[in-house]
Amino acid sequence: MSLLLLLQTKGRMTAQALADELEVSVRTIYRDVDSLHAAGVPLYGDAGPSGGYQLLDGYRTRLTGLTEQEAESLFLAGLPGPAAELGLGEAVSAAQLKLMAALPSPMRDRASRRAERFHLDAPSWYYDPERSPFLEVVADAVWRGRLLEVGYRRWRAPEDVTRVLRPLGLVLKAGRWYLVAQGETRISTYRVSQIQSVTVLQESFERPEGFDLAAHWAASLEEFQARQYTGEAVVRLSPRGWESFSSHVLPLVARAAEESAVDDGGGVRVRIPIESIGHATGMLLRMGGEVEVLEPAELREQVTEAVRRLAAIYLPQPGAHLPAPVTASSIS
Known part of the structure; x- marks a missing residue:
């Protein structure tokens, strides 16, 4: 359809020009042209320097009757x-x-x-969809470029605040909706499910010149992760631990491990960013004996203490009587 609409809009185009415009290979263009021929589209091509593909004069694919919405x-x-x-x-x-x-x-x-044959399910596993009762109202203000007055519940004090916002866009991330909006001084992100009340004001606003929602969101995620991961740790991974490490951590941590990895006598030593000692303890304990903390000492001590507590629960104490094993003869 993209190829067809391009030819309809621009007229004659070479296979190379179509490939460049659609960011595909020339071979893909040839294949798609064959598909259009098979579908009965009157498309023909001329060879030579001034050649190219062109639709038969008067042919148009019409999408009639579409409403604005x-x-x-x-x-x-x-x-x-x-x-x-x-x-x-x-x-x-x-x-x-x-x-x-x-x-x-x-x-x-x-x-x-x-x-x-294909279906996209956006939410993450094991999470129920969030209730966002004001999502439609917020979306309408985004479409129409109207100011919003919202009552918002934050995670820090004061928890309940009122803001007048310029709604710039909505982002769906792992099944949760986020509003990117400009306040008095800067552009911030608001979780739509945390909006407690909303009023659409009559005033409209001008979007910041050159604002790109996707680029802003990507930069915000990178900045958020940089603020979170302010510490650093050095760990030694077994070969098996190194192979599976990226499945246990965020991409930012996995990239840091790949960039700092050095051979360490049968294992791999890496330097990784950590959010906090407590968070890193839980993250590394998930890998069991495939990882050893080398630095900092506080993290190593906390992992050691966690292992000690686990051993006290699961390993038999000296002199303790173990229950007799269950056998077929002991079952009545």
Whole structure:
């Protein structure tokens, strides 16, 4: 569809120009052109320096009847759950129907098969979806560029505050909605489920020039992790521990381990950032005997104390009588 709409908009284009525009290989363009031919699209190509692919004069793929809300909802077409949370569930369904109706029959069949075989589930495992009763109101203010007055519950004192915000965008992260908004002095992130009350004001606002929601979110995550991981530890990993280390830690910690890894006589010594002594203790204990803390001494002592307490629970004390093993003859 992207290739078709490009040719419809720009006219004649070479395979290389199409590949550059769509960020794919020229071979992929040839394959997609064959698919369009098979679908009955009147597309032809001319060889030579001035050649290229072109649609037959007068041919257009029309997406007619899309409402403004349906058009806005198309970016959520693969996320039915979040679309419904934003109040756009019906709009997404209607837009998909109209899009499907505009496709040639063979392409419509292929699109239907894709929808039947792939499903995206955004929330993380083991977490119930958060209740965000004001999400639709907040989303509407984001669409329309209206100021919001919100009552918000923070994690630090004073817990309940009132803010007037310029809502710049919504982000769905691991099943939780976050509002990126500009306050009096800076752009901050607010968890939508923590909004206790909301009033949409009549005043509109100008978005900061050049503001990029995705870039801002990525930078905010990096800054947040940098603020969290202010300490450092040195640990020795067994070969098995080194192999599985990245599955036990955040990507930031895994990257630091890869960059600092040195061979240590059959194991691997790494230097990693840590959030706190307590947090690092829990993180490293999950790896059992595959990791040894070398520095700092406080972390090593806390891990040692945790192991000692576990041993007191699970290892038999001297002189203790162990229960007799259960055998078939002892079961009546």
